Amino acid sequence: MWNQLKKVIAMNKGDFILILSLTAGIFLVLQFVIAVVMVVLKPGEGVRISGPSMVFASTILMLVLTLAALLVNYPQALQFGCTRRRGLLLQAGLLGAQYLATVPLVAAALLFELHLAPTLWKTVTGRSEDLEFFLDGLTLPWWLVLAAPLGGIALGLIVSAVIHRFGRVGGWTLYGVWMAVMLGQSFLPWKEHWWTAPWLYPAVWVLVLAALAWSVRTLLRVTVKA
Numbered sequence: 001m002w003n004q005l006k007k008v009i010a011m012n013k014g015d016f017i018l019i020l021s022l023t024a025g026i027f028l029v030l031q032f033v034i035a036v037v038m039v040v041l042k043p044g045e046g047v048r049i050s051g052p053s054m055v056f057a058s059t060i061l062m063l064v065l066t067l068a069a070l071l072v073n074y075p076q077a078l079q080f081g082c083t084r085r086r087g088l089l090l091q092a093g094l095l096g097a098q099y100l101a102t103v104p105l106v107a108a109a110l111l112f113e114l115h116l117a118p119t120l121w122k123t124v125t126g127r128s129e130d131l132e133f134f135l136d137g138l139t140l141p142w143w144l145v146l147a148a149p150l151g152g153i154a155l156g157l158i159v160s161a162v163i164h165r166f167g168r169v170g171g172w173t174l175y176g177v178w179m180a181v182m183l184g185q186s187f188l189p190w191k192e193h194w195w196t197a198p199w200l201y202p203a204v205w206v207l208v209l210a211a212l213a214w215s216v217r218t219l220l221r222v223t224v225k226a
Contacts, residue, residue, distance in 0.1 A: 001086070005093045012073070012094060015065060016101055023105045026050075026057050038124045048117065051110040052140055058106045059152040065098050066156025070219065071163065084220045099149055106145055154212060161215035164222045 009016075030050040069091045077087040162170040 001089070004086075005090055008073075008090050008094050009097055015068075015098060019061065019065075019098060019101050020105070022061065023054065023058065023102065023109075027054055027105075027109045034121070035124060038121050048113050051106075051113045054106045054109045055140055055145055055148050058102045059148045061102060062095070062099060062149040062152035063156045066095055066153045067160055069095055070157065070160035074160075074219070075222075078222075084222070088216070088219055095153055099153065102149055103146060106149075107142075110140070110142075110145060154208065157215045157219075158211050161218040165218050 027050055030053055034050070073094075074087055074091050077090065078084065082090075159174060162174055164170075166173065
């Protein structure tokens with residue numbers, strides 16, 4: 001199993017290059033834009049946006065990689081005679097390796113922004129006093145740095161299972177659910193502070209865990225056409 005996982009990781013080394021280049025590229029572009037603004041405008045405040053942007057980007061990246069693993073790689077493995085259980089475990093191992101490649105880069109970006117950016121922007125703007133940061137509340141807790149990419153994997157798992165089970169109809173169903181969540185909240189009776197309802201988060205966790213269990217069960221029973 002371990003030898004097979006190493007082969008799967010080696011076959012998907014392009015994804016790891018994508019992770020490194022895309023994550024580093026987003027961070028460098030954001031830092032370059034901030035540097036240009038600092039040098040040209042010399043504002044009295046800075047802004048920490050690259051850290052939260054990196055967390056969001058890592059979530060989307062893991063979502064895309066999960067969809068690729070379960071909608072492309074997993075069916076191909078089954079076509080070549082791999083069992084469903086082994087194929088799913090191999091893809092889970094691949095996604096775990098990709099997650100471990102993503103999170104340290106995002107953590108490094110956050111550390112840079114928290115500890116080195118203040119000195120850097122102070123030097124760039126030629127200020128003698130410390131630089132205040134606009135929207136400092138954007139600084140994210142560390143648990144979110146770890147959990148957000150996992151959320152991308154979980155969402156990718158659910159979406160992949162729905163598409164495998166229902167095909168194109170499943171894709172439109174997911175779109176309908178998304179629009180219902182986005183638009184339907186305005187019709188709820190607790191409009192102002194509905195997100196503070198004490199039952200909301202336990203209910204969401206129950207739904208998510210149930211959806212993940214259904215997704216794994218579905219993927220273990222998926223039929224792949226030759």
